[in-house]
Amino acid sequence: QVRLVESGGGLVQPGQSLRLSCIASGMNFRIVDMEWHRQAPGEERELVAKITAGGATDYIDAVKGRFTASRDYARNTLYLQMSSLKPDDTARYYCHVPYYRGSEWWGQGTQVTVSS
Numbered sequence: 251q252v253r254l255v256e257s258g259g260g261l262v263q264p265g266q267s268l269r270l271s272c273i274a275s276g277m278n279f280r281i282v283d284m285e286w287h288r289q290a291p292g293e294e295r296e297l298v299a300k301i302t303a304g305g306a307t308d309y310i311d312a313v314k315g316r317f318t319a320s321r322d323y324a325r326n327t328l329y330l331q332m333s334s335l336k337p338d339d340t341a342r343y344y345c346h347v348p349y350y351r352g353s354e355w356w357g358q359g360t361q362v363t364v365s366s
Contacts, residue, residue: 252276252355254345259360266335266364272328272345272357279326282350286319286330288341288362295344299330312338335364 258270270286283302289295299319301307307319318331328345345357 252347252350254347254355254357256343256345256357256360259343259362261363261365262335263366264336264364267331267333268335268362269332270330270343270360270362272330274326274328274345274347277347277350277355279321280323282347284319284321284328285346285348286317286328287344287346288339289344289359290341293341298343301328332362335362337364340364 253275255273256270258268260268262268281303283300285300286298287295288298297310298313299307299309299317301319301321305321309317316332316334320329321327340363342359342361344359347355
C-alpha cells in the first residue's frame with residue numbers, strides 16, 4: 251500500500267532552520283516526481299517545491315534561495331531543508347506524489363510554526 255509519512259516539523263524562531271522528511275513506501279520511489287505543499291489556516295494549499303524523479307528541482311518565489319528539496323533513493327525519503335524561516339512560512343507541510351499508478355497521493359502533513 252502507498253504511504254507517505256512526513257516528520258520534522260516543530261516550533262522554531264524566525265531565522266532558524268528546519269528539515270522536513272517524507273518517507274515513501276508502496277511505490278517505486280525512483281520513478282515518481284514529488285512535491286512539497288503547505289497550507290496555513292484559512293488559506294488554500296499551495297505548492298512550494300517540486301523535485302523530479304531525476305532530482306531536478308523548482309520552487310515558488312517565496313521560498314527560492316531559502317528552501318532546498320532533495321531525495322535519498324536508498325532510503326525512499328524526500329527532504330525539505332528550510333533555512334532563514336519566516337513567520338509567513340508557518341503552515342502544515344505535505345508531501346505529495348502527483349501521479350503514481352493512476353492516482354495522486356498525499357501524506358498527513360507535519361506542522362511548522364515560526365514564531366518568536
